[in-house]
Amino acid sequence: MGGLEPPASASQTQRAGQLRYTPAIRVDSLHAQPVKERAFLCGGVQTMNTKRSFRILYLAILALVISLSACTAAAAQNQCPTPAAPTAEPATPTAIPPTPTPTPVPAGCSQPGEVKRYQIPSALLNLQMNVNMYLPPCYDADLAGGYPVAYLLHGQTFDDRMWTNLGAAELADALILSREAQPFIMIMPNEEFFYRPVRGNKFPDAIVSEVIPWAEATFNVCAARECRAIGGISRGAAWAMRIGLTNPQAFTAIGIHSLPSFLGGEGQVADWVKALPKDLLQRITMDSGRFDTEIKSAIPVEAVFNLQGLPHDWHLNEGRHDEDYWKAHIAEYISWYAQLWPPPD
Numbered sequence: 001m002g003g004l005e006p007p008a009s010a011s012q013t014q015r016a017g018q019l020r021y022t023p024a025i026r027v028d029s030l031h032a033q034p035v036k037e038r039a040f041l042c043g044g045v046q047t048m049n050t051k052r053s054f055r056i057l058y059l060a061i062l063a064l065v066i067s068l069s070a071c072t073a074a075a076a077q078n079q080c081p082t083p084a085a086p087t088a089e090p091a092t093p094t095a096i097p098p099t100p101t102p103t104p105v106p107a108g109c110s111q112p113g114e115v116k117r118y119q120i121p122s123a124l125l126n127l128q129m130n131v132n133m134y135l136p137p138c139y140d141a142d143l144a145g146g147y148p149v150a151y152l153l154h155g156q157t158f159d160d161r162m163w164t165n166l167g168a169a170e171l172a173d174a175l176i177l178s179r180e181a182q183p184f185i186m187i188m189p190n191e192e193f194f195y196r197p198v199r200g201n202k203f204p205d206a207i208v209s210e211v212i213p214w215a216e217a218t219f220n221v222c223a224a225r226e227c228r229a230i231g232g233i234s235r236g237a238a239w240a241m242r243i244g245l246t247n248p249q250a251f252t253a254i255g256i257h258s259l260p261s262f263l264g265g266e267g268q269v270a271d272w273v274k275a276l277p278k279d280l281l282q283r284i285t286m287d288s289g290r291f292d293t294e295i296k297s298a299i300p301v302e303a304v305f306n307l308q309g310l311p312h313d314w315h316l317n318e319g320r321h322d323e324d325y326w327k328a329h330i331a332e333y334i335s336w337y338a339q340l341w342p343p344p345d
Helices: 010-018 050-078 168-177 203-218 235-246 265-274 295-307 323-338
Strands: 025-027 034-036 114-122 127-135 149-153 185-189 228-233 253-257 283-289 313-317
Touching: 114 203, 127 168, 127 203, 149 203, 149 235, 168 185, 168 323, 185 203, 203 235, 228 235, 228 323, 235 253, 235 265, 253 323, 265 295, 283 295, 283 323, 313 323
Parallel strands: 149 185, 149 228, 228 253, 253 283, 283 313
Antiparallel strands: 025 034, 114 127, 127 185
């Protein structure tokens, strides 16, 4: 390296003692005549007088020591520096989804929330869609950060007022006014043609592409994924599962209450779950009555969630697929949605 000679190896050092030195020309001080000395081999002495032999031997050893010292110095100069241990590159931090800032109930607020019914145009469904809406106590249109929203779908033969008829608004009021939950909004769209088959049905597209944009443009709604949940009862449960699992970027949680039979069955659900990005897994709750006539549809779906390792809650309760069952469990449903957005400390 650097033009220097490589260090002497062990074999080269051994051979250094056998190198032939050129015969020296010496001036003898006694005779004032140049006298040629006989050649001297390192490692072997030719015949010469003893005094001269020792002198030559001494010089040879001295030369050998100097040679070895030079080799050692060259080796030190040619030694490659020990490379420093590689410095690990800093790990790229995993993005943490933002947590919605809890919205406190205004001080002194005691009035109940409001339930209002709206009609919005739907180009996908070619109709005016009824939307039932719950606004929390002391709703503030200018509140920083906006309100989280639960989109709640009704069952077959019911309409957008199903959830409020079961007592959802009063239950939300009680949780919010007691400071057990932060204020949140409930939006309940109507599926007018609930008897239509699922294949080719535009209702899911209308929820994602029309209802949500309308709500976020009209009300003080938090538009982050972490602020949205979707749930449903009976046919609404099947829609909520389908919409939620196929739009994981839009919803942070899915409520599946009294799931009936649906297009594609558990095989379709398995495909949806396999396609879920690992960083967009949702919170999921499922429940059905033990004597529900549709239990044979719900249990295989819950088994798919287990086989695919999808975290979820499963509640098999007493009851059937009817309004009495939903009335008995509506408080659990509303509490589950409310706890998605805990109140401020």
